[in-house]
Amino acid sequence: MPGYYLLRSVTWIVSKMPLRLxxxxxxxxxxxxxxxxxxxxxxxxxxxxxxxxxxxxxELEVIAKKFYHHLCDLFIEMLYFDRMSVExxxxxxxxxxxxxxxxxxxxxxxxxxxxxxxxxxxxxxxWTLYTNYKFYPVYKKLRNxxxxxxxxxxxxRFGAIPLERSDTFKQLYTDHQQKIPTGTAFLFDQTPRASExxxxxxxxxxxxxxxxxxxxxxxxxxxxxxxxxxRKIKRGYYxxxxxxxxxQAKTCPKFEIVDxxxxxxxxxxxxxxxxxxWTHKRWKHSRVSDEPLNQx
Numbered sequence: 001m002p003g004y005y006l007l008r009s010v011t012w013i014v015s016k017m018p019l020r021l022x023x024x025x026x027x028x029x030x031x032x033x034x035x036x037x038x039x040x041x042x043x044x045x046x047x048x049x050x051x052x053x054x055x056x057x058x059e060l061e062v063i064a065k066k067f068y069h070h071l072c073d074l075f076i077e078m079l080y081f082d083r084m085s086v087e088x089x090x091x092x093x094x095x096x097x098x099x100x101x102x103x104x105x106x107x108x109x110x111x112x113x114x115x116x117x118x119x120x121x122x123x124x125x126x127w128t129l130y131t132n133y134k135f136y137p138v139y140k141k142l143r144n145x146x147x148x149x150x151x152x153x154x155x156x157r158f159g160a161i162p163l164e165r166s167d168t169f170k171q172l173y174t175d176h177q178q179k180i181p182t183g184t185a186f187l188f189d190q191t192p193r194a195s196e197x198x199x200x201x202x203x204x205x206x207x208x209x210x211x212x213x214x215x216x217x218x219x220x221x222x223x224x225x226x227x228x229x230x231r232k233i234k235r236g237y238y239x240x241x242x243x244x245x246x247x248q249a250k251t252c253p254k255f256e257i258v259d260x261x262x263x264x265x266x267x268x269x270x271x272x273x274x275x276x277x278w279t280h281k282r283w284k285h286s287r288v289s290d291e292p293l294n295q296x
Contacts, residue, residue: 003146008082015083019236022080026072034068040279044068047278051204051269066274073235077120082154089126089158094233096241098130104224104247105133105181110172112218114245114257115228116189116265117277119238124228125160127183134175134182136163169217176221185228186214188258189265191284199255200287201262204269207287208262215249215257222250225257227264232275 014022033039044067048060055063084092101111115121128135137155141164142148155162163171163184175182188211192198197209218225225245233239245260246252269276 001146001149003144004149007146007150011079011082014076014079019080022076023073023235026076027069029072029075030069033072034065039068043281044278047282048273050206050283052273053205063273064278067276067278070232070274071279074120077236078122078154081123081157082150084157086129086158090129092237093123093126094237094239095127095130096239098127098242100242100244101183101224101226102131102133105131105183108179108181109247110176110181110221110223111183111226112214112223112249113183113185113226113228113242114188114214114261115185115230116268117187117280118265118268119230119232119275121187121230122154123238124185124230124240125155126158127185128159131183134180135160136168136171136182136184137161138163138165138168138184138186140165165213168213169220172217172221184217188214188261189282190280191282194285197285199258201259203262203266206283208283209285209287210255210258210262212255212258215255218249218257219252220250222248225249227261229264229268232272 034041041064044064045060048055048063052060052063101113104111115124125135125137137160139151139155139162142151152162168184172182172184190211192209192211196212199210199212200207201210202208217223224247227243227245229241229243231239231241243264245257249257
């Protein structure tokens with residue numbers, strides 16, 4: 001896998017540079033990404049226009065530019081994270097109340113954390129620096145072998161155990177049967193497959209289908225469910241507040257968990273919209289026809 005070793009070589013070079021210099025390169029990167037290559041500019045503009053119809057064209061342009069600056073920072077931070085020291089790992093993400101989920105893990109409970117593609121979600125696997133319990137970041141396997149290996153190792157930094165989406169329930173059920181308390185992180189704001197459009201919510205002024213897998217897993221295992229609310233303090237520094245959704249998932253009415261989490265994510269995005277992943281083609285399906293829409 002020459003691509004993998006090339007990426008690791010790049011991250012070795014990056015690790016020798018101070019973050020302040022790396023963010024200078026991020027600022028330089030912004031101009032070609034935004035003005036020359038125009039990376040997914042139509043998708044971003046369409047998503048913002050539909051999500052914030054009350055905002056003026058100028059306001060939306062400001063959000064878009066801030067988002068692209070943040071996107072370039074994410075790329076730099078991804079490379080830096082590959083070889084990040086434990087010392088900096090404990091500084092870059094401040095968990096305000098990690099004692100809350102740990103209190104449930106100490107009682108043998110299984111904790112499921114839902115979060116969106118907001119701020120730098122990859123860095124939140126630094127969770128493992130504060131607890132010895134198993135922690136699974138759930139992911140979707142990539143087609144490119146080099147990128148798959150790179151991201152698998154990246155997400156496994158500091159002792160996390162990346163768990164492929166299709167293996168999630170089997171692994172968590174096995175741990176549950178063996179009475180092994182675990183923490184699991186689900187990114188729940190992706191677009192469901194066309195065959196899985198079973199529940200819709202009003203999200204950012206649009207009919208939006210919701211992924212139900214995390215809720216189903218939580219209810220089958222009667223997990224404690226949390227939402228991870230994050231804030232960007234400054235470049236390279238984030239703060240995470242763990243918010244309890246329910247400690248008895250099995251008793252929750254159908255869709256209650258995902259509805260609450262979608263509402264919390266929406267509020268988070270409205271506070272600082274530039275930190276959500278607007279390049280994602282989130283609204284590819286129509287509630288009326290359930291057929292993919294053209295979102296180029």
